[in-house]
Amino acid sequence: MPTLLRRSPSALFVAAVLALAPFGCSKAPTVAAAAMCPEHQVEEKYCTICHPEIKNDPKVLLCKEHGDIPEAICTACHPELKSKYATCPHELPPAFCALCAKK
Numbered sequence: 001m002p003t004l005l006r007r008s009p010s011a012l013f014v015a016a017v018l019a020l021a022p023f024g025c026s027k028a029p030t031v032a033a034a035a036m037c038p039e040h041q042v043e044e045k046y047c048t049i050c051h052p053e054i055k056n057d058p059k060v061l062l063c064k065e066h067g068d069i070p071e072a073i074c075t076a077c078h079p080e081l082k083s084k085y086a087t088c089p090h091e092l093p094p095a096f097c098a099l100c101a102k103k
Contacts, residue, residue, distance in 0.1 A: 040095040041086055046070040049095060069096045 037047040048054045048069065055068060063074040069092070075081045076091040088094040 040093070042073045042093050042096070046073045066092060067096065067098045069093075 035044050036042070037044045037050055040047050040049050044050070046054065046060070054060055054070065055062060061071040062068045063071050063077055066074050066076050071077065073081065073085060073093055073096065075085055075087045075093060079091075082091075085093050088097045088100045090097050090099050092100075094100055
């Protein structure tokens with residue numbers, strides 16, 4: 001057994017971790033994916049359909065112009081969010097669009 005491993009058994013562990021590090025786990029769920037509402041395709045913490053109590057949270061800003069949806073998911077006011085959320089023809093997340101709901 002090499003001298004380094006006899007003196008420091010943790011060196012073997014470190015060597016093994018470093019050897020396997022490049023392979024990683026590419027199939028691990030991301031935090032964002034785990035936090036999404038599967039039914040309404042927005043972050044769970046902003047899904048006022050599943051959690052209507054969110055509208056009463058003073059820390060959550062609501063978009064009055066687009067149906068009191070959280071500003072954090074209002075793709076009409078924040079076009080940069082369109083890469084994160086799907087949008088309807090009215091530029092809102094489909095489940096939160098009052099115009100699409102009327103159809």
